[in-house]
Amino acid sequence: MALLEIRNVTRCFGDFTAVNNVNITIETGEFFTLLGPSGCGKTTLLRMIAGFDLPDSGQILLDGINILGIPPEKRPIHTVFQSYALFPHMTVAGNIAFPLKMAGKMPDEIKSRVKESLENVRLTNFADRFPHELSGGQKQRVAFARGLINHPRLLLLDEPLGALDAKLREEMQIELVNLQQEAGVTFVFVTHAQNEALALSHRIAVMNHGNVEQIDQPSKIYSFPRNRFVASFIGKTNMMDVQVLEATSSHLKLIVAGLGEITTPSKEGVQVGDSGTMIIRPEQVQIQPYSKEAEVKDHFRGIVHDYLYVGDVTTYIVELVNGIRIEALLPNSTPGRVKFFEVGDSVLITWRHDASTFLND
Amino acid sequence: MRVLFLMIKENTNGNRTAKWLMIGPPLLFLLIFFVVPSLIMIVTSLRYPGEFGGLAPIITPAGKVSDGYGLTLEAYQFLLSNSLYAEIFLKSFGVAAVTTLICLIMSYPLALLITRSEKRFRNLMVLLVVLPLASNFLVRIYAWMIILGPESPLSHLINTILSVLGVAPLTLLFSPFAVLVGMVYVHLPFMVLPLYTNLEKHDPVLLDAAQDLGATSWQRFWKVTWPLSLPGVFAGSALVFIPVLGMFAIPEMLGGTGDILIGNLIKDQFLGTRDWPFGSALSIILTLAVLSIAGLTAWFTRQSGGMKYAE
Numbered sequence: 138m139a140l141l142e143i144r145n146v147t148r149c150f151g152d153f154t155a156v157n158n159v160n161i162t163i164e165t166g167e168f169f170t171l172l173g174p175s176g177c178g179k180t181t182l183l184r185m186i187a188g189f190d191l192p193d194s195g196q197i198l199l200d201g202i203n204i205l206g207i208p209p210e211k212r213p214i215h216t217v218f219q220s221y222a223l224f225p226h227m228t229v230a231g232n233i234a235f236p237l238k239m240a241g242k243m244p245d246e247i248k249s250r251v252k253e254s255l256e257n258v259r260l261t262n263f264a265d266r267f268p269h270e271l272s273g274g275q276k277q278r279v280a281f282a283r284g285l286i287n288h289p290r291l292l293l294l295d296e297p298l299g300a301l302d303a304k305l306r307e308e309m310q311i312e313l314v315n316l317q318q319e320a321g322v323t324f325v326f327v328t329h330a331q332n333e334a335l336a337l338s339h340r341i342a343v344m345n346h347g348n349v350e351q352i353d354q355p356s357k358i359y360s361f362p363r364n365r366f367v368a369s370f371i372g373k374t375n376m377m378d379v380q381v382l383e384a385t386s387s388h389l390k391l392i393v394a395g396l397g398e399i400t401t402p403s404k405e406g407v408q409v410g411d412s413g414t415m416i417i418r419p420e421q422v423q424i425q426p427y428s429k430e431a432e433v434k435d436h437f438r439g440i441v442h443d444y445l446y447v448g449d450v451t452t453y454i455v456e457l458v459n460g461i462r463i464e465a466l467l468p469n470s471t472p473g474r475v476k477f478f479e480v481g482d483s484v485l486i487t488w489r490h491d492a493s494t495f496l497n498d
Numbered sequence: 499m500r501v502l503f504l505m506i507k508e509n510t511n512g513n514r515t516a517k518w519l520m521i522g523p524p525l526l527f528l529l530i531f532f533v534v535p536s537l538i539m540i541v542t543s544l545r546y547p548g549e550f551g552g553l554a555p556i557i558t559p560a561g562k563v564s565d566g567y568g569l570t571l572e573a574y575q576f577l578l579s580n581s582l583y584a585e586i587f588l589k590s591f592g593v594a595a596v597t598t599l600i601c602l603i604m605s606y607p608l609a610l611l612i613t614r615s616e617k618r619f620r621n622l623m624v625l626l627v628v629l630p631l632a633s634n635f636l637v638r639i640y641a642w643m644i645i646l647g648p649e650s651p652l653s654h655l656i657n658t659i660l661s662v663l664g665v666a667p668l669t670l671l672f673s674p675f676a677v678l679v680g681m682v683y684v685h686l687p688f689m690v691l692p693l694y695t696n697l698e699k700h701d702p703v704l705l706d707a708a709q710d711l712g713a714t715s716w717q718r719f720w721k722v723t724w725p726l727s728l729p730g731v732f733a734g735s736a737l738v739f740i741p742v743l744g745m746f747a748i749p750e751m752l753g754g755t756g757d758i759l760i761g762n763l764i765k766d767q768f769l770g771t772r773d774w775p776f777g778s779a780l781s782i783i784l785t786l787a788v789l790s791i792a793g794l795t796a797w798f799t800r801q802s803g804g805m806k807y808a809e
């Protein structure tokens with residue numbers, strides 16, 4: 138049985154629908170991420186799971202039991218808040234011990250478990266410090282330890298890394314995954330950073346305007362986005378407006394205005410004459426110098442319009458004959474090479490059919 | 499923030515005038531309104547009272563015996579000679595402590611209520627709390643004399659209930675009860691304001707966190723709200739306790755003959771008995787008591803973390 142089941146949950150504030158008919162099922166031990174732009178309803182959904190807010194309709198089940206009538210303090214669900222919400226008048230040890238004290242554990246047990254927890258987050262030497270005497274990363278670890286110490290069935294994390302700088306953020310991401318594995322606690326993680334979601338999660342629910350757009354593993358979300366929103370929100374992507382010319386069980390033949398025919402893998406429910414979008418990721422686009430002989434089927438001629446060197450890779454922006462700009466990513470792995478093409482170079486681009494996807498409008 | 503601090507430090511280090519301009523006025527204020535009067539009082543307490551009030555000269559006038567002139571500890575000896583004075587001191591402390599406690603118990607829920615009300619109502623509610631201060635103190639006490647008087651509806655109501663229960667009727671006015679009512683009424687705003695100022699600063703997410711981690715509403719109050727509010731509790735308590743200790747108008751107007759507090763005693767020495775040295779000695783003891791309470795409060799506030807986590 139699923140650990141957490143969110144069934145047809147809707148939450149409105151006045152006329153505004155913050156969460157719209159959301160269905161999510163989370164399994165025990167999962168690292169599940171809610172990903173979406175600011176204001177898409179992630180926090181609202183999380184607050185309903187924690188019990189601070191109630192859905193207008195729908196159900197939330199934990200271990201198959203409806204928990205909507207249970208107040209937050211009685212739910213075996215803990216939260217790590219974005220602002221950490223550490224108690225300023227308690228030491229690190231006091232903060233971590235808090236959930237155990239509330240649960241009425243014996244002093245001996247509290248002491249030994251706090252000690253163990255402090256070791257887990259490498260804060261043993263900071264046990265007697267107050268929160269304002271800690272760095273951002275240390276506060277963060279206290280918040281994790283406090284959320285995990287009483288073994289909740291579910292740990293909710295609302296953009297816990299949002300306040301950290303990029304380098305620390307990366308370190309904490311690794312730490313977070315380790316902590317989750319050690320504790321064996323199911324995580325529901327909220328972020329609006331797509332790279333963080335891809336790196337950490339077992340599964341991701343992409344949200345937009347209160348709707349869940351797609352729930353899948355990171356690689357599926359990235360490679361097979363279900364719609365334009367998911368495609369553009371996760372990673373960089375090239376898009377072309379296309380029309381379906383031919384639809385068979387093995388492939389689709391599409392026409393791009395001013396460019397010609399392209400082929401993509403087949404997709405259910407697509408009919409001849411449908412219009413939509415063809416998407417292809419920049420790293421799937423191959424780029425080579427132009428030559429007459431190489432200009433064969435599925436190769437498109439263009440001019441290098443611009444490029445962006447970012448160290449490990451260079452992104453070339455190629456303007457095709459119909460005016461569409463396509464981004465192509467080239468790793469700079471050849472020693473000494475930082476640039477393969479100059480602005481104004483004539484090039485050919487191509488991609489494997491199965492790397493591209495057709496999306497209906 | 500740090501840069502600003504360093505700039506100020508640098509500035510004051512480098513520029514003595516600026517430093518003195520900053521701390522000078524408060525220092526001058528203290529000197530004129532506290533140190534100088536205190537010194538006058540100390541000297542006064544060490545002199546003999548004059549024949550018809552006031553003070554006897556320090557230097558023995560020509561043709562008089564030196565007895566009754568110069569400096570003496572007589573006032574303090576007199577203070578210690580009669581246990582009545584110690585009792586009055588003790589009673590005053592008791593009244594101040596009880597008043598403070600009642601004010602605290604009444605103010606805390608009110609301050610919490612204001613804090614948790616909608617923002618647009620908060621200022622209005624605070625205004626209502628301080629509004630009584632805008633009317634004259636004596637007028638407000640007279641109002642209580644009427645409310646508690648024998649002919650007031652309140653007295654009638656209480657005595658009717660008592661007579662039904664078979665208990666002898668009570669006079670509310672001119673009793674310790676009336677004094678306490680007046681004390682609490684007058685000083686309530688001074689407890690509400692510091693409490694509200696403190697409670698309003700609490701981050702509400704802390705209560706969410708506590709609840710999320712399993713704390714019931716009772717536990718949330720005692721483990722989070724209360725300890726975080728201690729600086730406000732101490733500040734409010736000091737603002738009530740200290741003036742109540744020296745208060746003479748309320749006991750005089752609302753209390754009976756037996757309800758004399760230090761304030762009344764001191765006032766009598768200057769305006770009634772005209773024993774200035776004894777009045778000064780009483781004042782000095784009172785000032786010392788108040789100062790030590792203020793010091794203790796500051797120390798407690800720091801101990802309880804008022805400074806520790808005030809970022």
Ligand SMILES: Nc1ncnc2c1ncn2[C@@H]1O[C@H](COP(=O)(O)OP(=O)(O)OP(=O)(O)O)[C@@H](O)[C@H]1O
Nearest residue numbers: 150153155173174175176177178179180181182329
């Ligand atoms: N109590 C409330 N009353 C009215 N509107 C609200 C309330 N809480 C949230 N909203 C609205 O609901 C929408 C979703 O808010 P929510 O906080 O869930 O977004 P989010 O996805 O967490 O965004 P962010 O990434 O910025 O935290 C927002 O437009 C917000 O203004």
Ligand SMILES: [Mg+2]
Nearest residue numbers: 179180181295
């Ligand atoms: Mg949010």
